[in-house]
Amino acid sequence: MSIVKTITGHIFTASIIAGLLAACSIGPDFKRPQSPKVENYTPTPINLGGSQRISEDGLVNQQWWHELGSAKLNALIDEALQANPTLIGYQATLRQADELYAAQAGSSLYPQLGANVGGQRLRSNPGILSGQSGDTQEFSIYNTSVGVQYTFDLVGGNRRALESLAAKVDYQRFQLEGARLTLTTHIVTTAVTQAKLAGQIQATEAILQSQEEQMELTRERVRLGQADRDDVLALQVQVEQTRASIPPLRNQLQQNEHLLAVLTGRAPGNGEGPSFSLHEFTLPADLPLTVPSVLVRTRPDILAAEALLHAANAEYGVAIAQLYPQLTLSANLGSQALTTSALFGSNSAIWSLVGQLTQPLFNPGLPAQKRAALAAFDAAAASYQNVVLESLRNVADVLRALDNDTQRLTSLSAVDVATQESLESIRRQYALGAVSYVGLLIAQQQAQQVRVALVEAQAQRLIDSAAFYQAMGGNEG
Known part of the structure; x- marks a missing residue:
């Protein structure tokens, strides 16, 4: 018992000293980048007419696709969020990042404890060292021990x-959120495109029928x-x-059906998926526009770039820490005896306590690693700034597209x-005999051609x- 107390006392004293030395972490603490100074995405206002309006400082519904009013689309997206292989891969990558963090935390935050049980058979002749002959002796040595090691x-x-x-875990989490957003947008775009192609094929076939009748x-x-x-x-x-012009439209329609199945x-060959028409979609009346200062705190790609910047900042601190001393304390408590029955006797106990302090004195590679980590941080900062600028451009492009669409x-x-x-x-006029049937057919063709463009x-x-x-991040702020 006194041996255990001695070891415990030494460990406790070393822990207090290490705790005092580690009052603060080396390297700069991470500070979130400042929000953009701009307040508007475009230099001039956007006019969406009476069918839609921009709602500033609004919150984006997490299930924003419900605003389109299609039950079939909602069911399709729910299915995709559960079964899409790309999302499943991102989820597995996030779990991997979580486990890597847990593994590192377990090996660095806590002491490493291990047990050892061993035995060996020896053959010795004591007289060899004195130059005398003697009988050879054979005997066994058994040992058991518990060891603890900790690097402060x-x-x-x-x-x-x-x-x-931890920052890399956040990065993978935001990557997953971005993948969800990309998937849902892709499904919506594909479903609407399918509806558009179906409508254009229908109108083009009506034009063809009218032209054939006119030709006859x-x-x-x-x-x-x-x-x-x-x-x-x-006319021919x-x-x-x-x-x-119909087969290319039909080919695009079929490819969209295949894409929806894969998403x-x-x-694609596993049964037919749902078909869509433009009549079942509702144009969202309110488009919640978040200001740039909020966008950088909600959009997944910006948050992912910020997480990488945070990770680069922490890795710079790791590179600095390698220039400073490292203290490792290890202790072993066990017993050694010639027989297994004597292993736990009072006279068989052995123990050791080792403290090791290392300080690099001349290692040109460590300052180079520090400079490399700083360069990596600068690169991550530039990448973050580029992602923010590209996001602002993306929002501006979408707003202009909606304006021109209107x-x-x-x-x-x-x-x-x-x-x-x-x-x-x-x-x-045709009913009254004032216009020929050919004139009516031409008018019908013109109406269908306008319908294709509409x-x-x-x-x-x-x-x-x-x-x-x-572009808004598809997420509540």
């Missing part, structure tokens, strides 16, 4: 190393001598051009209304609305 964190190098690993009527007029064969050839060119973790959609909607009114007028503009407005949520 005198200047906080271990704490800086843990700080770096012209052929009949040629047979009756009321038209020239060149008129048929000109239009028909074949329209027919040729949800399914093989203007284009407003113009095409007005054209569509006018075209439909003209078509109704021509139908009435469908594309409506889809782009929805896609850019999804891009807005992604």
